[in-house]
Amino acid sequence: METSSVIKPKDGSAILMVGTVKGAFLLTADAARQRWQLSGPHFPGHVVYALAYDGRVGRRRIWFSSAHYAFGATLRASDDFGRTWTNPESHPVKFPEDTGAALKQIWQITPGPDSQPDTIYCGVEPAALFVSRDAGTSWSLVRPLWDHPHRPKWNPGNGGMCMHTVLPHPTDPKRMLIAVSAAGVYRTDDGGATWTANNKGLRADFQPEKYPEFGQCVHKVDRHPARPERYYLQNHGGLYRSDNSGASWKDIGKGVPSDFGFAMVAHPHDPDTAYIFPLEQEMRCGPDGKVRVYRTKNAGRSWEPLTKGLPQKSTYETVLRDGMAADSLHPAGIYFGTRSGKLYASANEGNSWQLIADGLPAITCVKAVGIGEQRSAKTAARRIAVKRAPVKKAALRARPKK
Amino acid sequence: MPEEVLTITFIIPSYLRVHARGQSQVEISISATTLAEALAALWLAFPGLRDRVLDEQGQVRQHVNIFVGDDNIRDCGGLAARVSDGCEIMIVPNIAGG
Numbered sequence: 001m002e003t004s005s006v007i008k009p010k011d012g013s014a015i016l017m018v019g020t021v022k023g024a025f026l027l028t029a030d031a032a033r034q035r036w037q038l039s040g041p042h043f044p045g046h047v048v049y050a051l052a053y054d055g056r057v058g059r060r061r062i063w064f065s066s067a068h069y070a071f072g073a074t075l076r077a078s079d080d081f082g083r084t085w086t087n088p089e090s091h092p093v094k095f096p097e098d099t100g101a102a103l104k105q106i107w108q109i110t111p112g113p114d115s116q117p118d119t120i121y122c123g124v125e126p127a128a129l130f131v132s133r134d135a136g137t138s139w140s141l142v143r144p145l146w147d148h149p150h151r152p153k154w155n156p157g158n159g160g161m162c163m164h165t166v167l168p169h170p171t172d173p174k175r176m177l178i179a180v181s182a183a184g185v186y187r188t189d190d191g192g193a194t195w196t197a198n199n200k201g202l203r204a205d206f207q208p209e210k211y212p213e214f215g216q217c218v219h220k221v222d223r224h225p226a227r228p229e230r231y232y233l234q235n236h237g238g239l240y241r242s243d244n245s246g247a248s249w250k251d252i253g254k255g256v257p258s259d260f261g262f263a264m265v266a267h268p269h270d271p272d273t274a275y276i277f278p279l280e281q282e283m284r285c286g287p288d289g290k291v292r293v294y295r296t297k298n299a300g301r302s303w304e305p306l307t308k309g310l311p312q313k314s315t316y317e318t319v320l321r322d323g324m325a326a327d328s329l330h331p332a333g334i335y336f337g338t339r340s341g342k343l344y345a346s347a348n349e350g351n352s353w354q355l356i357a358d359g360l361p362a363i364t365c366v367k368a369v370g371i372g373e374q375r376s377a378k379t380a381a382r383r384i385a386v387k388r389a390p391v392k393k394a395a396l397r398a399r400p401k402k
Numbered sequence: 403m404p405e406e407v408l409t410i411t412f413i414i415p416s417y418l419r420v421h422a423r424g425q426s427q428v429e430i431s432i433s434a435t436t437l438a439e440a441l442a443a444l445w446l447a448f449p450g451l452r453d454r455v456l457d458e459q460g461q462v463r464q465h466v467n468i469f470v471g472d473d474n475i476r477d478c479g480g481l482a483a484r485v486s487d488g489c490e491i492m493i494v495p496n497i498a499g500g
Contacts, residue, residue: 070465070495071417071454089421089450094458102457 002037006083011372014327015081016345017062018337018357019048019365024064026082027356031370033333033347036356039082049322052109053369056117060371063120063136065106073106075122077136093122093130093139099146101126108322110166116173123163127154127180131192142192145178150197150214154183157217157236164321165218170225177231177246182217185233187246198246203238220264220321224271232274232300234264234321239276241300252300257287263324267349268332272299275306275326275334275350277319285316293324293336295350309353310344317342320364327368337363407431410440410485413492414451421450437470438481440491455493465496 009015009028016027016036023041046066054061060079067073074091078084095101105125112119118135129142145151154161162181169175174191177198184199197214204216217236224230232252233240237260239253253259258278267273276294280287291310294303311317317338327333334346341360346353412428422428432443445452455466460481462468468475469492475483485491 068417069498070463072457072463087420091453097459100459102459102461
């Protein structure tokens, strides 16, 4: 591992953005993703819950939230891969005075669809959605969601009253899905003017009513960019898939050692593939002292453990809800970071793993991207079309053996 | 009768000095009777300090302590604490654990 003050990725490289409880780290590697260069800690001592890469309209901007234990949470950005960062005089994301609320933490930063290159969203604690329409210069609270009649009845999970998932539709700017612990999934189809609870079929084991309209402790949701009506969801107990934009959810939790966990990652190119890191409920660690990622390649009908290169004995690791990510390269890189500060990478879709950093502070967040190959709906749709095209037998015979 | 002009010295913690042109102490002459009025003058001179000391509801952040002289303002009226000519106002983060 090479350590430097700043990473220098080239086109076709992967970038890993890692948030910890004591600062952020940036890593890069070429397309082979075997040798990594690391910079950081950026803003040592700050809690970093959210990072994002904005590659729209030629930008190469990294966003991250930094929360100082005394002086509050703010948003920073770098256009030179961490050589310099903004440090705004005024915290950009602030609750209006009439709400009586004060920002505790920024949990999620999500660029809007490609058709709105200056739109960016933040999901925050206390649970609320903020939007910027000028590429992050100014921010405003999405009032209809804040004023939703359900909101006073939402309850915080152990992590806080947080909006941890923000998923704008990749092509229709009027549609978006968000998730809150412990309120559940909400969706807008009209640009945020109205929001409906989308929790049909999601279990709430910790309540007398097991299938309420809202109140579920959803831990993470992810979607495939080229099949945006499909979502995968890791619940506080339960794995789910929706094929109708969240209107209803189907249990896909058979075949895993535990259906509890935090992270959920959709494959960047294949809508039938997703990754989870199952945890047992008491310790919130991988069951049986093993470090195992589970993968489905058939939309949740079955799951397989991915263990090559991962400890399989007396190892107790926790991966938080934003602690796992996929890049946009081919084959897809899959990554996860643990609360014990270990960062693992797979350059072959999870088939084998490599420990690429150890001894980091507790990892809260891992985000990944391929430079010059950002995960866009158009690109992903093209790749799926290629994948589904009929393959001639002669072409199959000509394929080299792996 | 003209209001009395006070000279107040603010002690700036190291983390916030980037927002106070690197200064550890800032002396400001103002007409003020309360801490809130004194701080308003400080924000005017150094706007980057405000959001780091107060939240968006105007409350002193939970883990920030402000002393007027030797007194923690939480024990003497909060932002309504009285200030006087020549007093020192110290802004300091709570001691943190690991």
